[in-house]
Amino acid sequence: MSDNLMKDVIEATRNFFELPDEEKQEFSDTSAASPLRYGSSFNVQAESVHFWRDYLKAFTHPQFSIPNKPAGFRDVAAEYCHKGREITKELYRGMSESLGLEANAIADAFGFDTDFQFYIANLYPPCPQPELALGQPPHSDNTAITLLIENGIGGLQVYQRGKWVKVKPIPGSIMVNIGDQLELVTNGKYNGVLHRVTLNNNVTRVSLALAHGPSFDKFVCPIPEIVKDGKLEFKGMNYGEYFYNQQSTQLVGKSRLDLLRISS
Ligand SMILES: O=C(O)CCC(=O)C(=O)O
């Protein structure tokens, strides 16, 4: 992935947010099932507290739903998404091997030809009282692997050993976050990271979370070879259902995955 492509896709994403409101409203859609939607917070209908964030969410695989404006947005996003999917396949291979599985085990569990890719663009404007608000609440991503880039401002925090730790953006690098579906297929060997987004009062932050998950029609469950002699930690589920349920309720921690956890 070239530095220029990362810069260009962030720039194009920012240019989308800078379109006049009337033009962006064309994409506002309250249905979690919509392959393209522009809005604020996470789910204004379902939540009691809102977040200081605008988003553009577009399915980019199997269908490619990036808006056709501003000019050039679709092309640069298509190139970035293509590379992002290649990187993700490589990560799935490495993670499968790290668990003593066939290289294609995780990709197979996700149904790799019609696997889901989701372009989540976030805009966090300066907030007059950043200590009183959040850009996004603590959550884990409902997908498997998220490739995150941003415009160098910082604000992401991950929960580690009982503390929120700031993630310093490193120019030219991609931050890789593990999501619920990897925790599920690996029976908890890879753990979905709890993260949140804090704000600042002087600059606008733009981030792009390119999330990758299973095919919507796939029934996802722990890979049998991983469970073998150990304890089964999760029930399985259909990924399409999981996705719609997660998108249409409040975003709260790892509550969605917890519903599948088998208690001892
Ligand atoms: O803006 C960020 O740094 C994180 C975004 C994020 O967690 C998400 O969109 O799921």
Ligand SMILES: [Fe+2]
């Ligand atoms: Fe996230």
